[in-house]
Amino acid sequence: MLFKNISILNESFEIEENMYVGIDGEKITYISKEAPKRGFGRVYDGTGKLLMSGFVNTHAHSPMALMRGYGENMALQDWLNKKIFPFEAKLTGDAVYWATMLAMAESVRFGIVSTTDMYYFSEDMVRAIAESGTKNNLSRSITCFDDSELWELESAKEMKSLFETYHNAEGGRIKVDMSIHAEYTSTSKIVRQMAEYTFSIGANMHVHLSETQSEHEECKARHGMTPAAYFNRLGLFDTPTTAAHCVWIEGEDFEILKEKGVTVASNPVSNMKLASGVCNVPKLLDMGINVSLGTDSVASNNSLNYIEEMKYFATAAKERVKDPTAVTPKQALRAATSSGAQSQGRSDTGVLARGKKADLIVLDISGPHMHPVHSLINNLVYSASGSDVVLTMADGKILYENGKYFTIDLERAVYETERAAKKILQAL
Amino acid sequence: MLFKNISILNESFEIEENMYVGIDGEKITYISKEAPKRGFGRVYDGTGKLLMSGFVNTHAHSPMALMRGYGENMALQDWLNKKIFPFEAKLTGDAVYWATMLAMAESVRFGIVSTTDMYYFSEDMVRAIAESGTKNNLSRSITCFDDSELWELESAKEMKSLFETYHNAEGGRIKVDMSIHAEYTSTSKIVRQMAEYTFSIGANMHVHLSETQSEHEECKARHGMTPAAYFNRLGLFDTPTTAAHCVWIEGEDFEILKEKGVTVASNPVSNMKLASGVCNVPKLLDMGINVSLGTDSVASNNSLNYIEEMKYFATAAKERVKDPTAVTPKQALRAATSSGAQSQGRSDTGVLARGKKADLIVLDISGPHMHPVHSLINNLVYSASGSDVVLTMADGKILYENGKYFTIDLERAVYETERAAKKILQAL
Numbered sequence: 001m002l003f004k005n006i007s008i009l010n011e012s013f014e015i016e017e018n019m020y021v022g023i024d025g026e027k028i029t030y031i032s033k034e035a036p037k038r039g040f041g042r043v044y045d046g047t048g049k050l051l052m053s054g055f056v057n058t059h060a061h062s063p064m065a066l067m068r069g070y071g072e073n074m075a076l077q078d079w080l081n082k083k084i085f086p087f088e089a090k091l092t093g094d095a096v097y098w099a100t101m102l103a104m105a106e107s108v109r110f111g112i113v114s115t116t117d118m119y120y121f122s123e124d125m126v127r128a129i130a131e132s133g134t135k136n137n138l139s140r141s142i143t144c145f146d147d148s149e150l151w152e153l154e155s156a157k158e159m160k161s162l163f164e165t166y167h168n169a170e171g172g173r174i175k176v177d178m179s180i181h182a183e184y185t186s187t188s189k190i191v192r193q194m195a196e197y198t199f200s201i202g203a204n205m206h207v208h209l210s211e212t213q214s215e216h217e218e219c220k221a222r223h224g225m226t227p228a229a230y231f232n233r234l235g236l237f238d239t240p241t242t243a244a245h246c247v248w249i250e251g252e253d254f255e256i257l258k259e260k261g262v263t264v265a266s267n268p269v270s271n272m273k274l275a276s277g278v279c280n281v282p283k284l285l286d287m288g289i290n291v292s293l294g295t296d297s298v299a300s301n302n303s304l305n306y307i308e309e310m311k312y313f314a315t316a317a318k319e320r321v322k323d324p325t326a327v328t329p330k331q332a333l334r335a336a337t338s339s340g341a342q343s344q345g346r347s348d349t350g351v352l353a354r355g356k357k358a359d360l361i362v363l364d365i366s367g368p369h370m371h372p373v374h375s376l377i378n379n380l381v382y383s384a385s386g387s388d389v390v391l392t393m394a395d396g397k398i399l400y401e402n403g404k405y406f407t408i409d410l411e412r413a414v415y416e417t418e419r420a421a422k423k424i425l426q427a428l
Numbered sequence: 429m430l431f432k433n434i435s436i437l438n439e440s441f442e443i444e445e446n447m448y449v450g451i452d453g454e455k456i457t458y459i460s461k462e463a464p465k466r467g468f469g470r471v472y473d474g475t476g477k478l479l480m481s482g483f484v485n486t487h488a489h490s491p492m493a494l495m496r497g498y499g500e501n502m503a504l505q506d507w508l509n510k511k512i513f514p515f516e517a518k519l520t521g522d523a524v525y526w527a528t529m530l531a532m533a534e535s536v537r538f539g540i541v542s543t544t545d546m547y548y549f550s551e552d553m554v555r556a557i558a559e560s561g562t563k564n565n566l567s568r569s570i571t572c573f574d575d576s577e578l579w580e581l582e583s584a585k586e587m588k589s590l591f592e593t594y595h596n597a598e599g600g601r602i603k604v605d606m607s608i609h610a611e612y613t614s615t616s617k618i619v620r621q622m623a624e625y626t627f628s629i630g631a632n633m634h635v636h637l638s639e640t641q642s643e644h645e646e647c648k649a650r651h652g653m654t655p656a657a658y659f660n661r662l663g664l665f666d667t668p669t670t671a672a673h674c675v676w677i678e679g680e681d682f683e684i685l686k687e688k689g690v691t692v693a694s695n696p697v698s699n700m701k702l703a704s705g706v707c708n709v710p711k712l713l714d715m716g717i718n719v720s721l722g723t724d725s726v727a728s729n730n731s732l733n734y735i736e737e738m739k740y741f742a743t744a745a746k747e748r749v750k751d752p753t754a755v756t757p758k759q760a761l762r763a764a765t766s767s768g769a770q771s772q773g774r775s776d777t778g779v780l781a782r783g784k785k786a787d788l789i790v791l792d793i794s795g796p797h798m799h800p801v802h803s804l805i806n807n808l809v810y811s812a813s814g815s816d817v818v819l820t821m822a823d824g825k826i827l828y829e830n831g832k833y834f835t836i837d838l839e840r841a842v843y844e845t846e847r848a849a850k851k852i853l854q855a856l
Contacts, residue, residue, distance in 0.1 A: 315697065
């Protein structure tokens, strides 16, 4: 496939106009101002369009699409205890499969090519992800509230089997990460054993960290140290880790994350909607910590509108540090793409560059809201609408184009997810 | 025109499904579960769609579309002094006309039917607004830095002439409001004289109020009172007033706004992007103060994506008061429609009800991000994308439908605005 006359966001996160970009199979093989001398198959006229790396959503719980808009405007504990937990207790594999499929449809519609997911019913998720053609770093999240050993837990056995069966499946599209849900939902013993196991198999770690003030303060009361210090002491960060939220990290926590190369996955919409706070992204970036972007679940977002998420990311940070110069559009675009790929351990994607995987999106930049163009990078982050994405491609395969889904039966995914949600509500 | 099989957001801000809504001329004349017994002309199949009141944008500076994305990531004073003010010094009527036209195209694309605009070059704005078919409460904003009398000011003469010529023009689509720009850009004498004149002609007042901390604190240092107390003492609030921003209002200010029936036009995106702060919307709503929603200019937003603005409105408020139960979706939808109409002094619009003007929008609610539907009202505010608007109508006339603009030559508006912006940049 050959894109012609198209603007691109290049690997330096600069705009180049009137470019040719050629794809062979899964990879980007040609980027030039000059027309190529050979054919690449389909020719895509990019007039009024921008081609860039697809988005990487580094913190999600895709099956929670089932609970979109269910129980709004509630305090966090009420919401969890009265709505989310009882609902989740009735989940079925079928419900998870269809909700994941719906989430993947929404993802590609909004330009998300790759997702980092933390949930359970993992086999059902894998099935939907594999069929959808998207990329995913999937983890079966571990919780433990008693004095069990890691391998006494059914969840741990599932997690191990998941890794052994599916890690790097589908030509690497699917990766299996390890996950401790959070400090307050596990024991020191389990965390230490998970850290050792994860290190031994060379996997990535995904964990919730200091999302709410109460979680953060209760950890300090319980262990005499912050969640970041606690996990670090137990060796969790000895393996490449993505820590979601990090709203309440403080003091030495920043140095720990930097020293250990932990990626912070910031989820500004969910954090603001749940009134959890705003992550100090400018400080993290200033320190050179890898900061990526996540949507969290649509039960607390309530969409996978990733361009909107980028705007929240940049604007919430400015308000957080009372400085309109904080977080540049380039930093926001980097967080949304290459920093996410780094977090997922995918060095072969996250930028539009020769030799990289063709994980790409096309944006329509012809709308009234995208003019005038003093700076297309500014317009991309602050003016674009989520639905400006008109084409989404993973490994060179088109998954979405102009309202059409090529790997997902959207109508059926909507129907089955609605039906599954109703069935669960009836069983409550 | 007859909408059939359509979901509606009714005047109680509740959803009703499978409805018939008929339009005769400018008005809504039929709303029922039953099919009407007579014809209404064109029949619109509303399957997978929602019909609701169009949005009312109660604080904008439309011609600043010229400066979208121009000079980002700068501190407020730098941005104004190095970028905005020098640019504005080179404005022409032609530039303002085309930029207003572009802003109106963007408005109808995102479902905004009516705008409250504060700027100058008003005749050029009126021309674009009249042609675009949108509604507008327009004001020629007054500033004064010396000891002039009101009627010595050229701007005041323009303002008076504008009111006398265009107030209630185009069948009431265009209204002319009065405007004092802000406390720090005018004198007590001018404010008092404007208050008296505005009261005498029965016009509405539009003013910036306590947008930034420095503006608020400097007023207290200068006058020994807050901007709200200052304006109130000078009689400005004796006329129906819309006060934009109100981020830093405190103490008695809330009682003043309530007692005087002032509408607060909140601009959450712009306030967050400029790191000005977050308006205490929950407190205003609890006190029964009319709170509406504005985009501010796209130089500081940087779009007129009104559904996004609603989401910011609700989520920023939760973070502001650290309470996820603050600002319900219904309150957000009310602020976006009927509270805006009230602010504009338009009792004939702002809700979908029999006898009201057909100022309506249709949203496509069939996308993956709008399912499942536990609550369509929740999905509307938190899950919808700005571009889900597929039809925008003012006074029963369709202005936008499925990418087509019926009153605006979008291609020309883009071209001329780009050209005007370039010309101004060259002259700097």
